[in-house]
Amino acid sequence: MFRSNGRRALRILVPLGLLAAWEAFSRAGFLPRNLLPPPSAVLYAWADWIFGFNHSAGSDSGTWLMDASASGMRVFTGFTLAAVTGIMAGIAIGWSRVAEASMEPTLQMLRPIPPVSWIPLAVIWFGIANKPAIFLVFLGAFFPILMNTIHGVRTVDANLVRAGAMMGGREHQLLRFIVFPAALPSIFAGLRIGIGSAWMLTVTAEMIAVKNGLGYVLWDSYNFFRYDLVLAAMASIGLLGYASDLAVKALMTATLHWQQSTTVQGRQG
Numbered sequence: 001m002f003r004s005n006g007r008r009a010l011r012i013l014v015p016l017g018l019l020a021a022w023e024a025f026s027r028a029g030f031l032p033r034n035l036l037p038p039p040s041a042v043l044y045a046w047a048d049w050i051f052g053f054n055h056s057a058g059s060d061s062g063t064w065l066m067d068a069s070a071s072g073m074r075v076f077t078g079f080t081l082a083a084v085t086g087i088m089a090g091i092a093i094g095w096s097r098v099a100e101a102s103m104e105p106t107l108q109m110l111r112p113i114p115p116v117s118w119i120p121l122a123v124i125w126f127g128i129a130n131k132p133a134i135f136l137v138f139l140g141a142f143f144p145i146l147m148n149t150i151h152g153v154r155t156v157d158a159n160l161v162r163a164g165a166m167m168g169g170r171e172h173q174l175l176r177f178i179v180f181p182a183a184l185p186s187i188f189a190g191l192r193i194g195i196g197s198a199w200m201l202t203v204t205a206e207m208i209a210v211k212n213g214l215g216y217v218l219w220d221s222y223n224f225f226r227y228d229l230v231l232a233a234m235a236s237i238g239l240l241g242y243a244s245d246l247a248v249k250a251l252m253t254a255t256l257h258w259q260q261s262t263t264v265q266g267r268q269g
Helices: 002-027 039-051 064-095 097-110 115-126 130-154 158-166 171-208 214-223 227-255 257-268
Strands: none
Touching: 002 039, 039 064, 039 227, 064 097, 064 130, 064 171, 064 214, 064 227, 097 130, 115 130, 115 171, 130 171, 158 171, 171 214, 171 227, 214 227, 227 257
16 A cells, blocks of 8 residues: 555656746756746747637637647547558458468568658648648557557467367458457557557648647647747647556556456466
8 A cells, every 4th residue: 555655646746847847947047048948938939829809819828728639630530540450450461371372571661651751642642631641640659559450469378270270260250259358468569559559640741841739839838939838839749648548548547458457467476
């Protein structure tokens, strides 16, 4: 009980300590306050960005919900497409030697290419709108999901597959009832990596390829020397990314309840 309460306290005390040190450093005048605004100034600008109570955030006053929704929509759409295609392709490559021989070399050549290098082509292909941002989010999330799915399928206990085959299970039944459930821990690991990459890529795309969203506000504020809003946008991205990871983690916990109970029993033993 004491250890649990101590860990909870650390989760609060460490961020509060960092914020206090930042506030003190900024107010001490080591750097001009317009270059490193204190947390209090960032929170003030952030609050106006959200609620629009005094228009100190300029044209962004009161627009946070729309900007966050626009970024969230791009993340959700690109991540969903990446999850569906990455899991399906990963299962196929991990299970079938034909799929491995035909698909994996091409995908492995594409994987090292940074997603941001696709920005010029994405703008040419899709224009200045949501589509290039969604495309980049898809690229950023697809490969972590794909690689973790392949790993999960290839590391399934062969004895489980043999036992299923001996009981008369057909290939699609083995995939559905044995391989896919056994690979889920690795798949969820890929999903958690993918959702983080999705947020990074949507912000990058919004700086160049769209005219709204958290990334756009961040870049626009930088151009107008509003570093308080730049930091508020960074904090918004961090919090929303953390919330997205918690959502994936909650889905993982609900789906892998059998694994959680086994882990708890193992620790108790």
